[in-house]
Structure formats: C-alpha cells, structure tokens
Amino acid sequence: MRLLEATEKYQHISFDLWLTLIKSNPEYKVRRNQLFKDFFEINQPIETVAAAIRKFDVLTNSINEKVTKNFDTSEIYCLILDHLGVAVDSYSRQQLTDFYEQTDALLMQYKPLLLQDSLPNFLKQLVDEGKTLNILSNTAFIKGSSLRKIIEHYQLTSYFAFQVYSDEVGFSKPGTQIYDYAYSHIQQIGNIQKHEVLHVGDNKVSDYDGALAYGFGAYLLTQETIYESKLQSLQNHRSA
Template sequence: MKSIKAITFDLWDTVINDDSDEPIRKEMGLRTKREERHFLVWQAVNEISPLPLEKVKSAYEDINTEFNQVWHDEFVTWTVSQRLNRVLLKLNIQLPDQSFDDTVEALESLEVDLPPRPIEGAHEALAEISKEFPLAVVSDTINTPGKGLRAWLEKHDLKQYFRVFAFSDEVGRSKPHRDIFACALDGLGARFEDAVHIGDREHNDIRGAHALGMRAILFTATRDADAENTTADAVCKSYAQLPAILNQLN
C-alpha cells in the first residue's frame, strides 16, 4: 500500500456541523434557514409584484428539486445567483439589478453571519494532521459559495490548516467529478493514488475518490446515513479516532 502524500477534506458534516446553527436561530426567535431563504426571495419579489409567500416558496422548492437532480446526476452545483434566476423565471418576475444582487448576497451570507459550529475535535485533529500531511478542502457549495466557506474557516481559525481550496462553484464541477479532486491535488502536487479523501457521503466522497484511485474514509460524527453499506477503506466516528486511522492507512 502506498504511503499517504496528501489528504483532502469535505466540509459539510465533515468539518462543519451542518445545521448546528438551527437551534441558535430558534433560540433567537429567527426563522429556520429554509424559511429565511423563502422570505428573502419573497421580500425582493414583493417590491415588484405582490405575490403570496406560498407561491414563492413553491417556486423556490421546485428549483431546489431541480438543483439536487443536476447536482447528483451531472455533478454541477448551480450558484446562488443561477438558482435565484431560475426561481424568478418560474415566477415570471425580473428584479432590478441592485435588488437581485442584494438578495444573492443575503442568501449567500446566511451561514456566515450566523454560522454553524465546527464538529467537535476538528481544530485539534487538523492542527495535528496538518503537521504531517498537506491538506486541501474539496467541497460542494450548496447554499454558501466558496468565498463564504473561506470566511467560515477563517472565522473558526481553521483555514490555516489547509493549503488548497477546491469549491464546486469555483471549479465548475462537484463531487464525484474528477475535476474537483484534481484541482485540489494538483495544488498540493500529489497524485490520486497517493491521496486520501475524507467525507460523509458514499456517492460523492467515497465512490468519487475510489473511482480515481484514491483511498477514502467515511466520516460519521454527525451524519452516518451511509455507514451501513459503505465501501470506504475506513469509517471514522470522531476526530479523536482520525490520526490513528490515518496511521493505519499509511
């Protein structure tokens, strides 16, 4: 077995505890993130043409369904701007440029202004692992773009541990497509067969990495939906286990 020359990390439910911000929002009396996204689009639309919130919500969710299909089947994540354009087209509404830009900015910054937490132990483990291996981020961008995820990492003092960042909105392809993994590993100067990818999704992370000759670790600290039938080289239940698992693979 080849020694490890580089490690790539997914972010959502691998470094970021997805939706850990929802209890905070509830405590503050705020809408859920999904409700807030509906509201932000409705608010902008309502200035042009008053429509029921339910109609905007329905259009938004229809486009969300299309987004998920394209993400899964074509390995592309539409940007927030592209998604909003599709919602507006469905509603037959055209926003003024400034209103459109403001709405995109509000949607993109939702998880940066009131951020979810890092997964427990991430800081300590990444600090230790980054001393031995060069690390890169390989992350699909769903609601928060790459610039927002960089800001999140900076805010939580985690950006320092990664040398390269490959985000699907910037690369133009999402996992499991070759291009997004290649972008990260080219930046690290490593070959697929010398790298390990860590993520929580079998389809995107594990099979995507394996198809390229990488090894893969399924991370299940906050999401274990794929644990039962995984083809991963190892399953990691917490950051406390990760250094030992990497040593075994190495």
C-alpha cells in the first residue's frame, strides 16, 4: 500500500525526519569531517577521521536504540577523539560547544536536501484533508535546534503541530518514553486515540516496531519504495 493510501484511516500522522523527509547533503559530511580534523588538530589522514566519525555515528545510534536514551553531541565528540588517540581532557566543554557552532554554520551552508521535491505539496494535501502532523526524530551529531532551522528553511514548519527531537527530551525511539511524550502532545491537539495515529519512518526498529509496540499504526519506508510512496501516490491521487 502506498503512503497516501495508508494515511486515509488515520487522523494524525507522525513523521521521522532523516531519510523520511530529508537526506544529508553529501558535501556537508565531507566538509564536516575536515573541520573535525582541523579544529581538533588531529594528526591522522582524513580517511581515518571520517571512518571514526562514521563508526561512532552508527554505534551511538545503535546504543540509543537499545537503551532508548540519548547521547549528547559532545559525548560523541569525546568518543571519537579518544578513539583517534586525542586526549579528551585537553579540550574544554566550551571548545566542544564552539565546534558544534561551527558545524551548525556549515550545516546552514550545505543544508540537508528534501527527500522528494513534491514533499511540501504532499504535506499540504494531508493538512488540507484535516489531518494533523508532527516530527518525531532521533538525533546524533545534529541537534534539534539545528533541524528546526532546516524545517523552517524549506517552509515546512507550519505543517507540523509540533516537533520532537531526542536530544531535547533525553530519550530515543523505539522507547516508550519518547512515543509517550509525542502522544501527550497529540492529545493536546484533540481527542485522538493511539490507533488513529500513524508513524512513518525508514527505520524498522525505531519507527516501525517502536510505533506498533506503543499502539500507533506504522508505515515503513524503504529505499525501493520511498519515492513511489511520496511522489507516485500523490500523482495517482490527483489523477483519480
């Protein structure tokens, strides 16, 4: 079943963010890796630095899924630095904050891309049909405060009743706590039951299994169907 069809029986639609609404700008990661090497004066090849960043991106995400809490961005920096043989004690918390601010500026220069150009129209159609929407996203290197600016840049903010990011609430999908936090906000919108909420995402553990376990409906996007789900469903609906 295509995504647009799947939303028909639901009153509220919850969306994951990465690889559901947006995707990374490949230029950003290249420049972010170089910035990490330069800022922390790492005397190792950029390939080694990039591999370490990737390693702890995947690892901390996996741990977050297991324990359903949230690694602070600075904690991830420290893990990478230690892995690369850099003394963590040689950098203050303020320096770690300064580095994040530089990565945030870089993110604004090389912004994530919409997963599909038709996304704004797709969200508008859902809202026009009387559905309410939210974003529910785990975070790692990029904080919710930065992601809100990306959503605003693409003029999508008005479509969402609220946005929830794991770094802001301290826990992650697929845990009950973050779904419960989102549902408490959904109930403030109106008398919406759990079975009337559909969560949409690309991660089977966090988005699909987690939503179903909580009592929401779930729709799993895959690389094979993601564009069809968003673009062709919209086109087919309009031509019907």
